[in-house]
Amino acid sequence: MIELSSAPASTASPASPRSAEGKMLPGHAFEIGRDKPLKLDCGVELAPVTIAYQTYGTLNADRSNAVLVCHALTGDQFCAETHPITGKDGWWDSMIGPGRPVDPADYFIISTNVLGGCMGTTGPASINPDTGKPYGLGLPIITIGDMVRAQARLIDHLGIETLFCVIGGSMGAMQVLEWASSYPDRVFCAVPIAGAARHSAQNIAFHEVGRQAVMADPDWRGGDYAGQKVKPVRGLAVARMAAHITYLSEPALHRKFGRNLQDRAAVTYGFDADFQVESYLRYQGSSFVDRFDANSYLYLTRAMDYFDLAAEHGGVLGNAFKGTKTRFCLVSFTSDWLFPTPETREVVHALNAVAANVSFCEIESDKGHDAFLLDEPEMFAVLGGFLKGCAEHRGLRK
């Protein structure tokens, strides 16, 4: 169990965050007002914007021990506590907690729900104050840059000049790279795990399948399902099932399920879930729709597709990090075929090209992309060591 700190008095927010379904959520909410709207990459100035976030540990007097945790596509701010909707453990309990690499005894840990999300931060399910109805597809397209710009506004608000660390996996790693590139002086060390500096053609293709699955559901209603009191649950479940396969690896699926049958001695010669892997996938699909908003899924997959850090810097990835003083530690996994090691290595090469302080570790694992969320002792050892070293440099430890 992690002791939840109260937010510092200065961060007290007018209201608790609420989920896409309107449920009150633990944690805090910060609002970007109409007086200083958030400028999005698409050109729109968005306001008001609510950023739902959670914190663990205590900000030190120097305000120098803050760690920003960035979540992946379907994650949220509840990285290290029981999830208020599913009742499941925090998605990064293995990484964050007492005795873990990111220990709330040492750090002030901040975790936001990303812009476009559905756990309290402004997203397509949020009410558009100009219409009194949910944004739906009326919300402008969000980019990884927009997510990070919104987080930076929160960090400003918390009175933190420089984050000790920005850490995240998958889409979280994209945010880490964007942070290090856009705010080099505000990131002491950066830990992008199982990520990439751009989304590959294959990954865009898988995302497009997911979006088409959602949009093919007649209950999607052009994005206006909330207004019409329906939910595209079947389409979203199919999208999740397809995506879920890409988070695993063939060896992991083989080890976990193989061709094992589901509670039966022989195949049934039908279309029921004969195989355990079918039943598992169906469960992944049907449980996902209870906690995630279909339009958010569209927006966040799109944000990942659009991410291309080199393209934003004249086609040369190194330019994104010129003169950086941030210390980097990159991690990839051998069996991750969604964000395979060469994608991480490309970032490492770009960082080397600008003489950055960079460490890189490819971890032997058969667990696929999801390895970053799982019990991977080597990852904990690598990151624990890296963070300790950085903490010494930062003067957080003697």
Add this chain to the structure above:
Amino acid sequence: MIELSSAPASTASPASPRSAEGKMLPGHAFEIGRDKPLKLDCGVELAPVTIAYQTYGTLNADRSNAVLVCHALTGDQFCAETHPITGKDGWWDSMIGPGRPVDPADYFIISTNVLGGCMGTTGPASINPDTGKPYGLGLPIITIGDMVRAQARLIDHLGIETLFCVIGGSMGAMQVLEWASSYPDRVFCAVPIAGAARHSAQNIAFHEVGRQAVMADPDWRGGDYAGQKVKPVRGLAVARMAAHITYLSEPALHRKFGRNLQDRAAVTYGFDADFQVESYLRYQGSSFVDRFDANSYLYLTRAMDYFDLAAEHGGVLGNAFKGTKTRFCLVSFTSDWLFPTPETREVVHALNAVAANVSFCEIESDKGHDAFLLDEPEMFAVLGGFLKGCAEHRGLRK
């Protein structure tokens, strides 16, 4: 152009085959009558059964030069001629034709639409003579074994004792292995390409996603869409899109599309197909539904999922080929992640364990699983050489 032979007089069929949509098709149809029904693996005796097939070349006097071509999941009997519905080239024009490894000047080439298919052979879209309505889900589940047993009935009917060769890729390779296992004396040589002796957990998972996409479409109507004059085109398109990604490789997608935009200078900040790969996938989905039956997709994916040759032989794959005299040539491709080389190697090991005559070649290609359908000179060289050698042994060449 390939000269189409007329079928031998003995094979004249009462009627031309018809597509699932009722369109008259070129080629031949053979009927298994009620007097001698086809015994299926699920226990049902099915009759009547129509087998639609096409032939190229001429059967020699010894009836010793017949090559049976087995198609993949979405293929059909039109392997070496313009497709009567899409107007596209035959799906294996590169392999079959004058000067090609399988030359109609040398061989009598037979290609059937598989049982459960939708191009004239009995499948879920066929009329159930007992009800006067399409079978839909009333058709019993079909297995790879059933497909092969139906083909064997046609081969009996054509008066062919021993096939010179059985050849096919992907689901076609499964049929080849099943032929060699079930009818060892009737297969002189066997060429399974990009296949496996069993469907992996990951492949079952991808198939399940496709089936759920079809079944999630309200127009699927529990399989009775034909009776209700609708078609689950959106669900089937999503299924096809997901599957299509698995037929390619990340390097091939990167080379072909990368992150190239579709007819535009910059992203549109929307959900249109900004990227070429999105537009390509959407096209793959929408064109597929014009030529393929959704229920057939369910049945044929299920047949592949159920395929497990070792399980049918006491769990020992070698037992499937004990004492075989068939000459085998197996081919896999380096970038095929759907049926990766280790799956083929497992078959090779099993064949070696029973001292079979086996040759195996892993071909360097970045084209993924689809490589078996494409212009792969090394594959043509390997198979051309193998078939020539076998033809000499068979006395077809001096």
